[in-house]
Amino acid sequence: xxxxxxxxxxxxxxxxxxxxxxxxxxxxxxxxxxxxxxxxxxxxxxxxxxxxxxxxxxxxxxxxxxxxxxxxxxxxxxxxxxxxxxxxxxxxxxxxxxxxxxxxxxxxxxxxxxxxxxxxxxxxxxxxxxxxxxxxxxxxxxxxxxxxxxxxxxxxxxxxxxxxxxxxxxxxxxxxxxxxxxxxxxxxxxxxxxxxxxxxxxxxxxxxxxxxxxxxxxxxxxxxxxxxxxxxxxxxxxxxxxxxxxxxxxxxxxxxxxxxxxxxxxxxxxxxxxxxxxxxxxxxxxxxxxxxxxxxxxxxxxxxx
Numbered sequence: 001x002x003x004x005x006x007x008x009x010x011x012x013x014x015x016x017x018x019x020x021x022x023x024x025x026x027x028x029x030x031x032x033x034x035x036x037x038x039x040x041x042x043x044x045x046x047x048x049x050x051x052x053x054x055x056x057x058x059x060x061x062x063x064x065x066x067x068x069x070x071x072x073x074x075x076x077x078x079x080x081x082x083x084x085x086x087x088x089x090x091x092x093x094x095x096x097x098x099x100x101x102x103x104x105x106x107x108x109x110x111x112x113x114x115x116x117x118x119x120x121x122x123x124x125x126x127x128x129x130x131x132x133x134x135x136x137x138x139x140x141x142x143x144x145x146x147x148x149x150x151x152x153x154x155x156x157x158x159x160x161x162x163x164x165x166x167x168x169x170x171x172x173x174x175x176x177x178x179x180x181x182x183x184x185x186x187x188x189x190x191x192x193x194x195x196x197x198x199x200x201x202x203x204x205x206x207x208x209x210x211x212x213x214x215x216x217x218x219x220x221x222x223x224x225x226x227x228x229x230x231x232x233x234x235x236x237x238x239x240x241x242x243x244x245x246x247x248x249x250x251x252x253x254x255x256x257x258x259x260x261x262x263x264x265x266x267x268x269x270x271x272x273x274x275x276x277x278x279x280x281x282x283x284x285x286x287x288x289x290x291x292x293x294x295x296x297x298x299x300x301x302x303x304x305x
Contacts, residue, residue, distance in 0.1 A: 202235060
């Protein structure tokens, strides 16, 4: 229950951050005073529920919003809803949406509380892949340039699938042997960087960089006695900016990895020291085209130049 509540809170923050990002880009030239405008989308606008879990923008620019009560597609004017229909095998397996991502064929992969579905937005038809909900706990999903879906799982760590067929593929070495058993809690493939490396976060174990080309696996974590360390091991999200830097966020702050120099620079969260409640956490990071870094925290939005 605690994990569900944490993910729900993260989803709400993700949705809020994305709307903020869309509204702000035309108004925020870098290194100028910032004026932010907010607009909320609710059930009054056609959303199936105000309790959102995840948000995703597909390659055609449509905004997909997962909620407690169905999946929603927003075209900038109105919502189209998708729901579970009892007795209908061509509908979603459940109305509680955990994550989604589109594939190279234009279909939307949807993780629900009951399993993994593939939705064809053109026909509205759904294919259920028959993967148990337990294998999909702690949902996160990404497609790689090779046409593979990588799905995170609280139970199994990482699940790798072929996008076109839905066939489960073995994890490459060295993810398959040794490391996989250490990554069963909150592991997620967050990013495929410009060099084709996979960046994998672990909520309590730092960040990993895996090169499919060489099979090399690098581990980045917190520690004393070295400047080239993360601020903390509770890694929640990873992104890459327009200059190629990798940004890693965790409970302690923001970390910038320089791929050219193989170095890490730390940026502690403002106000994180000396808080009475002792808890200040960053959960999502977005790098925009203007060079700003947007952070979603449990205390609100932080904009970093």
